[in-house]
Amino acid sequence: MTMQVxxxxxRQVPAAFLxxxxxxxxxPLGIVWSSESVHPTMAVLLRMTIxxxxxxxxxxITRIRLPWTKTAIKLYxxxxxxxxxxxxxxxxSAQYLASGTMSLIFGLSPLISGxxxxxxxxxxxFGPMKxxxxxxxxxxxxIVCSSKLSLGSDSWIGLMLILTAVFLFSLSGVLIKTIKxxxxxxxxxxxxxxxxxxxxxxxxxxxxxxxxxxxWQERSLWSILYLGVxxxxxxxxxxxxxxxxxxxxxxxxxxxITPVFAMMLGxxxxxxxxxxALILGAMFVISGLGLYQFGxxxxxxxxxxxxxxxxxSP
Numbered sequence: 001m002t003m004q005v006x007x008x009x010x011r012q013v014p015a016a017f018l019x020x021x022x023x024x025x026x027x028p029l030g031i032v033w034s035s036e037s038v039h040p041t042m043a044v045l046l047r048m049t050i051x052x053x054x055x056x057x058x059x060x061i062t063r064i065r066l067p068w069t070k071t072a073i074k075l076y077x078x079x080x081x082x083x084x085x086x087x088x089x090x091x092x093s094a095q096y097l098a099s100g101t102m103s104l105i106f107g108l109s110p111l112i113s114g115x116x117x118x119x120x121x122x123x124x125x126f127g128p129m130k131x132x133x134x135x136x137x138x139x140x141x142x143i144v145c146s147s148k149l150s151l152g153s154d155s156w157i158g159l160m161l162i163l164t165a166v167f168l169f170s171l172s173g174v175l176i177k178t179i180k181x182x183x184x185x186x187x188x189x190x191x192x193x194x195x196x197x198x199x200x201x202x203x204x205x206x207x208x209x210x211x212x213x214x215x216w217q218e219r220s221l222w223s224i225l226y227l228g229v230x231x232x233x234x235x236x237x238x239x240x241x242x243x244x245x246x247x248x249x250x251x252x253x254x255x256x257i258t259p260v261f262a263m264m265l266g267x268x269x270x271x272x273x274x275x276x277a278l279i280l281g282a283m284f285v286i287s288g289l290g291l292y293q294f295g296x297x298x299x300x301x302x303x304x305x306x307x308x309x310x311x312x313s314p
Contacts, residue, residue: 016238016245020242021261025103026262028090028103028106029266030227031091031102034223035095037220039204041204047227050225054229059190064184075183076188078179086168089165090106090161094158096157096161097158097159098273100262106162110289111137111288111292113174115134120175133288133292137284137288139288140280142281256290259282
């Protein structure tokens with residue numbers, strides 16, 4: 001199904017775009033805080049349970065149909081790869097990495113998705129501009145990883161976890177494109193949550209299985225509630241909404257903005273250290289992402305203007 005961008009944007013679109021930026025910027029810090037006193041598996045299980053209950057209630061109120069056809073079930077299953085793999089591993093990585101670093105590495109998902117799309121969707125191979133963008137982004141990733149590995153012996157665990165999370169999240173997004181179905185964004189979100197939540201419950205039984213409620217702190221509980229309501233429900237719905245009303249290149253700006261905000265929030269609210277190496281690596285990563293999203297378009301515009309000037313000249 002091809003989404004058509006309307007000529008006149010609804011007034012809600014700017015608010016939805018800002019909501020996605022704010023929610024995605026605060027989600028890594030919320031993950032870190034929610035896991036401070038609550039086991040990561042229980043924190044993500046509670047988050048998804050809240051989102052599933054609220055989403056189901058929203059479906060009932062709005063009378064949106066939740067399809068259970070074979071195609072719909074396939075969509076929910078594929079979506080759960082990114083939700084379970086991406087979320088669960090992100091929560092585990094929060095035990096080793098700062099929230100800003102997590103957000104920065106997750107910003108690589110468009111590049112990973114592009115590489116996977118070549119294999120799974122038969123999309124065209126990267127041209128020189130996108131290859132340069134890929135090199136810049138991974139140079140930045142190397143700088144960030146080297147600085148983190150030098151700071152702590154356990155940091156490599158967090159890096160491996162978050163990189164695997166990014167891969168699974170990107171893989172899920174690419175596989176979703178292979179499924180042709182007309183479904184409401186809220187219904188697809190609730191269906192994916194319905195498939196994912198039991199898997200989070202199983203992960204909690206395997207890795208923890210306890211309920212030490214007396215040790216849970218207020219900040220962790222508020223963070224879980226925030227992520228359940230905003231990070232897992234409103235954020236998804238707002239994201240799908242802007243996808244339907246904005247060009248893909250405009251939506252891609254979210255991945256450029258959120259790592260910067262996330263690092264600033266982590267430093268201000270959680271006392272996270274922003275080193276020179278982290279800033280340098282972030283500049284490479286964000287520049288690579290910008291070049292990946294807009295480099296070829298900019299070059300085409302420059303070439304077109306150049307040809308236009310040549311035609312005008314005698």
